[in-house]
Amino acid sequence: MSRIEISGLSKSYGSRSILSDINFSMEEGEFVSIVGASASGKTTLIKMISGLASPDEGTVSIGGKRVDGFPVGAAIVFQNYSLLPWLSALENVRLAVEAAFPSYTAREQTAHSQRYLEMVGLGSAGLKKPGQLSGGMRQRVAIARAFAVEPSVIFLDEPFGALDALTRVTLQQELASMCSAVTKPVTALMITNSVEEAVLLSDRIHALGRGPGATLSSGFPVSIPKPRAASLLHDKKAIALKNRIGEFLAAGAKPSRRIIEAASQKSQTDVAMEIA
Ligand SMILES: Nc1ncnc2c1ncn2[C@@H]1O[C@H](COP(=O)(O)OP(=O)(O)OP(=O)(O)O)[C@@H](O)[C@H]1O
Numbered sequence: 001m002s003r004i005e006i007s008g009l010s011k012s013y014g015s016r017s018i019l020s021d022i023n024f025s026m027e028e029g030e031f032v033s034i035v036g037a038s039a040s041g042k043t044t045l046i047k048m049i050s051g052l053a054s055p056d057e058g059t060v061s062i063g064g065k066r067v068d069g070f071p072v073g074a075a076i077v078f079q080n081y082s083l084l085p086w087l088s089a090l091e092n093v094r095l096a097v098e099a100a101f102p103s104y105t106a107r108e109q110t111a112h113s114q115r116y117l118e119m120v121g122l123g124s125a126g127l128k129k130p131g132q133l134s135g136g137m138r139q140r141v142a143i144a145r146a147f148a149v150e151p152s153v154i155f156l157d158e159p160f161g162a163l164d165a166l167t168r169v170t171l172q173q174e175l176a177s178m179c180s181a182v183t184k185p186v187t188a189l190m191i192t193n194s195v196e197e198a199v200l201l202s203d204r205i206h207a208l209g210r211g212p213g214a215t216l217s218s219g220f221p222v223s224i225p226k227p228r229a230a231s232l233l234h235d236k237k238a239i240a241l242k243n244r245i246g247e248f249l250a251a252g253a254k255p256s257r258r259i260i261e262a263a264s265q266k267s268q269t270d271v272a273m274e275i276a
């Protein structure tokens with residue numbers, strides 16, 4: 001059982017309140033996204049939920065057990081890939097597989113790692129080092145590494161934030177198919193600054209307001225059947241949902257300089273959603 005319960009989380013840095021009384025829960029197998037503007041406290045929040053940082057107040061429990069350190073059976077994907085540069089793509093995945101499946105023989109660990117690289121379309125790039133891979137390929141390795149340990153919970157902190165819009169769309173679809181391809185249910189919590197990305201992938205979305213002392217909206221369920229194609233974002237239902245989330249994010253918020261600057265690199269609708 002991987003039900004996640006987040007109760008009364010608050011965090012300040014010095015005298016500055018970042019997050020205030022964050023409460024929500026996730027059912028086993030659910031895909032939940034948190035959307036919010038830059039510097040609203042998203043990474044701070046996912047670090048506390050994944051046990052990588054301590055809250056000032058509040059608790060997190062997974063499967064009824066209080067989180068204290070990174071949970072066993074969980075995996076995390078960061079925005080900046082976080083691969084070991086001196087290891088090949090296959091070795092990066094294999095390192096995690098060795099730790100997760102110590103009873104496998106060396107040959108089984110390699111075959112298992114290779115299978116997950118193949119699932120993200122990198123079956124023939126296993127010998128390449130991260131420096132020889134594109135950003136999109138590196139992020140595929142990071143996703144393969146996370147899923148290869150067959151986690152019950154996966155944390156994703158803006159996994160596609162560093163990618164161009166086209167690569168981002170492809171990887172969103174790959175992530176969705178990885179989630180549905182796994183044999184046991186994986187509970188996924190994703191942080192993103194794109195409302196559209198959240199709508200494409202999630203069962204439920206929470207919006208994080210602006211600080212100081214940012215609070216979380218109640219959940220917006222995404223009742224659109226999966227798998228979802230990017231074209232679905234133009235459906236009435238999806239547009240209405242994006243507008244409702246946009247309204248929460250816009251309340252009292254001004255678009256940040258970073259988001260305005262990002263407009264030159266992204267599709268206008270996506271950026272409009274982020275600003276909204
Ligand atoms: N270790 C720290 N010490 C002091 N302040 C911090 C620390 N970590 C984060 N902050 C501050 O907390 C605020 C929230 O940071 P956080 O990284 O959680 O934002 P974010 O929503 O993830 O932003 P982005 O979308 O840019 O990644 C920022 O103002 C940041 O400067």
Ligand SMILES: [Mg+2]
Nearest residue numbers: 042043044158
């Ligand atoms: Mg962040």
